[in-house]
Amino acid sequence: MIRVVLPAHLKNLAHVSGEVKLEVHDPITQRAVLDTLEARYPMLCGTIRDRQSGKRRAFIRFYACEEDLSNESPDTPLPARVLAGEEPFIILGAMAGG
Amino acid sequence: MSGVRVLVGTRKGAFTLTSDGKRGDWTVDGPHFGGWEIYHINGSPADPNRLYVSQSGGWFGQVIQRSDDGGKTWTTVGNDFAYEGEVGDHLWYDGTPRPWEFKRIWHLEPSHDDPDTVYAGGEDAALYVSTDGGQSWKELTGLRQHKTGPSWQPGAGGLCLHTVILDPVNKGRIFVAISAAGAFRSDDAGASWLPINRGLRSGEIPDDDAETGHCVHRIAQHPARPDTLFMQKHWDVMRTDNAGESWREVSGDLPSDFGFPIAVHAHEPETIYVVPIKSDSEHFPPEGKLRVYRSRTGGDQWEPLTSGLPQSDCYVNVYRDAMAVDTLDPCGIYFGTTGGQVYHSADDGDTWQPIVRDLPAVLSVEVQVLP
Numbered sequence: 529m530i531r532v533v534l535p536a537h538l539k540n541l542a543h544v545s546g547e548v549k550l551e552v553h554d555p556i557t558q559r560a561v562l563d564t565l566e567a568r569y570p571m572l573c574g575t576i577r578d579r580q581s582g583k584r585r586a587f588i589r590f591y592a593c594e595e596d597l598s599n600e601s602p603d604t605p606l607p608a609r610v611l612a613g614e615e616p617f618i619i620l621g622a623m624a625g626g
Numbered sequence: 627m628s629g630v631r632v633l634v635g636t637r638k639g640a641f642t643l644t645s646d647g648k649r650g651d652w653t654v655d656g657p658h659f660g661g662w663e664i665y666h667i668n669g670s671p672a673d674p675n676r677l678y679v680s681q682s683g684g685w686f687g688q689v690i691q692r693s694d695d696g697g698k699t700w701t702t703v704g705n706d707f708a709y710e711g712e713v714g715d716h717l718w719y720d721g722t723p724r725p726w727e728f729k730r731i732w733h734l735e736p737s738h739d740d741p742d743t744v745y746a747g748g749e750d751a752a753l754y755v756s757t758d759g760g761q762s763w764k765e766l767t768g769l770r771q772h773k774t775g776p777s778w779q780p781g782a783g784g785l786c787l788h789t790v791i792l793d794p795v796n797k798g799r800i801f802v803a804i805s806a807a808g809a810f811r812s813d814d815a816g817a818s819w820l821p822i823n824r825g826l827r828s829g830e831i832p833d834d835d836a837e838t839g840h841c842v843h844r845i846a847q848h849p850a851r852p853d854t855l856f857m858q859k860h861w862d863v864m865r866t867d868n869a870g871e872s873w874r875e876v877s878g879d880l881p882s883d884f885g886f887p888i889a890v891h892a893h894e895p896e897t898i899y900v901v902p903i904k905s906d907s908e909h910f911p912p913e914g915k916l917r918v919y920r921s922r923t924g925g926d927q928w929e930p931l932t933s934g935l936p937q938s939d940c941y942v943n944v945y946r947d948a949m950a951v952d953t954l955d956p957c958g959i960y961f962g963t964t965g966g967q968v969y970h971s972a973d974d975g976d977t978w979q980p981i982v983r984d985l986p987a988v989l990s991v992e993v994q995v996l997p
Contacts (some may be wrong), residue, residue, distance in 0.1 A: 542687065556687075570702075576686075578687070
């Protein structure tokens, strides 16, 4: 079970509180997690990845296990502790502005 | 007695302001979608309980919300705004070609007849339509693919399609306005488009008679005179009486002919309202006095409406989509400011009162008369 932490605005949009738990098929990559997340919560389509290009939106970041995975290939397997459900995959809005 | 619902979009959420037909006591509800920019919230003329919201932000992009119960509950609907066919280029600020890139929806215009049909004006400029209540969107490509499209350049606020008028009499006729491409008309439900900018004079572009390139800020129409349109251009207030074939200036004795919104009285097709702003480099009212100007002669002669509005030290702006009229008698006029005030007049503009004073900066105001 993959644990996903959403930023507050996207929790509101998806009508969830706390972490989201997803059953993701192998290989468990960033892309697979986001595909599964969007399939379960279609209102999140376009809010994390651009609708047309499929790329991460500029002010969205992906963290896990105290590392910034934002610029990793979307097809790289996620860290073992995320796969084991010991650590969440964190989606957050970048700190931007004044 | 009928009621009134004012739909307010702000930099940090949507609000609804409701009153009975007397328009004296108001209830404020919101924020809905707190923290998001609400460029527009608009109701269906065919079903006042059907509302559409353009919700966007720099972090999470574009979302469209729909309510089927007058704003009590909301459902997220489709946000797949694709440019169809070959995307192509428009001109960037520096004159270089730049591919069309979707940024947000500025304006939502529901059909007069069908609550499930709604048009959306986007940035970079494109017109979309949904016929399933916002679940899916299709671009009306004839506009963006007009032969002048590659020469369109953004205004300071972006290359935005901000005005959509569905002609209530001539079915299939649509007017749109784009900053800074100009005004366009379709007579075939959006399949093909004609620039309608003859008579506009814009000192910001070298060719005064250019077919496109004019920074149109807003267009308004009275349903009883569908061929007459009033325009607040970047500078100049204009009118046409032949559906845009030619325009003439009616700025007359305004203290400044720069501004953003323009509105037509619900029962008097020659009574129009603007909010003069000092200049394009100083986006605040002349002399620090917030004045709505009314013309009862379709332009040229204007009178300031000041009762109840701040007449000193006021330096707010009123954006293009932030003025609306209701259809009660007397006609109600509403506008919102960048300072977060929403003012209304229940007597054709003679006197004004704030409904709320401290909202986030107001981006849009619409009003519904409820049964």
